[in-house]
Amino acid sequence: MxxxxxxxxxxxxxxxxxxxxxxxxxxxxxxxWEEISDRMNKKVGLSEQELISQWGVPNGNYTLSNGSKIISYDVYNSRKDSYCEAKFLIERGKVTKWGHSGNKACGLGSASPSKLIPKTPLPKPTL
Missing domain, CATH: 1.20.5 (Single alpha-helices involved in coiled-coils or other helix-helix interfaces)
Structure with a gap:
């Protein structure tokens, strides 16, 4: 009882x-709460120049045989002692896919805190 x-x-x-x-x-x-996947997914559709103007010069890039590019950024958050690599696929000058490896430092191109967003499914990495 x-x-x-x-x-x-x-x-x-x-x-x-x-x-x-x-x-x-x-x-x-x-x-x-907005998560890293939400922030990364918002980059799809941006031109390569728009991405670079938001995130700065990439730490690495690789041109594929079909002319597409993968550009990568090393993201380190010293306050949380966290690191990851954010990767974007650029096809015909536009971001089409994204991915990240490491921990939750990715997507924090600005120091802005997470915000409340509509309760939708979390986007999954596509690269």
Missing amino acids: KKICFITSLIVVLSGCSNYVLPNGEQLGSKR
Whole structure:
């Protein structure tokens, strides 16, 4: 009986959290924190020049036999002692695919903190 009361209490408490309303009137359950994959996915469709103007000169690049390029950036966050390599495939002058290896330093081209965005599935790396 104690187990049933505990489980019921736990369910009531946790269900209250999912309906928390933010100061701007939005429900917390309808949002999630922006992640690295969201930031990287936003680069698809940018021209190579736009990407370079946002991220700076790449640390590496490789031209494929079909003329496409892979450009890479080494991203290091000294506050979190984290590192990764962000890679972008450039086809016909546009970013078409992306990927990253390492830990969660990628995608932090600016020091801006994560923000709440609509609750959508997380984009998956395509490169």
